[in-house]
Amino acid sequence: MTAHAAPSSRPLRWFVLSSSLALCVAMACGGGAKVDGSGDCTGSDCTSKNVCEKTYPGKCGTPCTSTADCDAGLHCGSDDKCTAACVQGQQGQCDEGLECTSDGRCRSPLLGFGGAGDGSGGEGGGDSCIDVNVSFDPQIPTVILLVDQSSSMNAGGGWSVPADYEPWGCETNGTWRWNVVRNVLFNPTSGVVKPLEDKVRFGLTLYSSDDFEIACPALDKVPVALNNYDAMLERFECSELIEDTPTQASLEDAVADLEAIDEPGPKIVILATDGEPDTCECPDFSGTHVPAECRGMNAAAKQQEAMDGVVASAGVARDKNITVHVINVSSPSNASLQAHLEDVAEAGGGTVYPGFSPDELQAAFQEIIDGARSCVLELDGEIASGKSSSGDIRLNGEKLAYDDPNGWRVNSPTQIELLGEACEAIKTGNHELTIKFPCGSFIVR
Incomplete structure (x- = not known):
């Protein structure tokens, strides 16, 4: 969060992920x-x-x-x-x-x-x-929604929704996995994306392929940007499924897109999938339509190779400071898929979330995106040497302890970070945050 001096001494109101925030540094x-x-x-x-x-x-x-x-x-x-x-x-x-x-x-x-x-x-x-009000902008998270568009993202494989579930926007097949994900993300009143489109840089990548008949991976992409809701909704069409699940190649493409973005703030891939991966070389592991090295006695090894590839690529993403979170959109009975997705999330520095129902999907997407919000504050000036502990940081009027797991710490003379419960608090709702340093302890740029 880069700060700029402003001639006001009123305490800031911390509106989470708002486009303009204020930090009062009173000296x-x-x-x-x-x-x-x-x-x-x-x-x-x-x-x-x-x-x-x-x-x-x-x-x-x-x-x-x-x-x-x-x-x-x-x-x-x-x-x-x-x-x-x-x-x-x-x-x-x-x-x-x-x-x-x-x-x-x-x-x-x-x-x-x-x-x-x-x-x-x-x-x-x-x-x-003098009192100095220092305004600052939040570090904006950049998130690519990487959604499996394979044919199994329908209502098969043990997928079911509650009887009181209300589909949205799709005249038919409203309870398919694909259409439920669409509802959770893009419903204009209850969806995750709409209220955050000016606070999170969203991008969308729908991925699949079709047994060598089309490009692999077949990626339908909306580039990362703020205010991207309309473009992403237009691309995420009802019941628009293809066939295969080339997850590794698709993940690598999303990571490359994030790596090319030169903006501060967390970078995240949210992978939503319901099946174990295949590859562009082996779109399936049985049937005469695939090469011999992909089926028969080779099938198990090739499938394991596909899964290992996704895990390896998630690890590469983590090395590039890109976090990979995973949402399992299959069913609780698919233990082998759950184990694989746990490996992917662990390698990517993220978490695997259950998405076995509409409510779980909603909670998973919301938790991941809330967690992306930064608790790091960039100050418009620097704390004088040896004066770090003299700061008086208050959240909603309550003084936060310095170097406390639930308080705050100094990362550098120009940067502080809220920790633990304080950090979690500012990620949701409206809060007042004030930061005060005594005379001689803070040097304004």
Whole structure:
């Protein structure tokens, strides 16, 4: 998530996978101050208590997590309480060369919305810390939906759906595996893709072949892009099945497409299949329509070779930082297929999910895509050396622990990451996230 400074000090509302997010990095310290003969505070060498209580009685010291929590003229101090070191428009309260901001801070008019001093302040000091809102864009996941288009993606092989299942969009064969996958992905009201099309780069590859009669693999593809729902739905036609299952070659093509995309964020293949793979050389392992080396005494070895090839290609994907998740769209009784798909997912760094019913398919696709959302935050600046633990990161007002399995950690001076329960929380729903570093601990670009 790449950050850019913005002149606002309101706390962000974290809308998961939204196109524009905000990260509040509040750096609070005094602005250099003096006390005149009357005892009035004319700067921040004295505390801000005198100015604050004299000008804003009853409003100073109110607990806060950001300046937005404070009344006009005040800001959220480093002690998480509302305060003011000066009053905008009044003279003599800030050091020479500093001006009072609308939220009661003394700062240089040349400082703008960037830069943090060393926190010294004081007599003659020119450095000052200000609240800085840092907006950022999420790291967008890139996902290719790789869907088996073989002839077995119908209603055979033990596939069944509940009596109350409501097909969508297909006048016939609405309960076929293929058409149920279509419903789960592209139903405009309940499908997975529509609400996320502007938050996930989706691509679609439908794969099959037909006993040497057409190209192998036969790939019907929609290139990866944002806002891809309409293009993918148009390509995923009802009951449009072919014949074979050349999974290895098709997976390798999807991985190559992802590898060519030069964008930050996770890259994922979601393989949805209901059968063990064949190959372009051996589209089946029996029958006179296939070469002799693919059938008879050679059949078992060739089929194992096909399965091993898929596992190997999933491992290559993982080596390229591309995760392969698998959804089993067959039936619970197919133990050999389940074992094979577990091997594929393990090699690809992913998970195999049951897709034996519409509800399970929905849950599988949703969980995979939710899991793709990044918990890594790129900051518009860097944390000062040795100051990592000084950060105050809060999720929905609750402070997260530094270097805690369910808190946050620093990956680099410009990057932090939410962990465990905190990470899982921001992947769904609406949340408020604030990040604060004390004066001298964060340097804005």
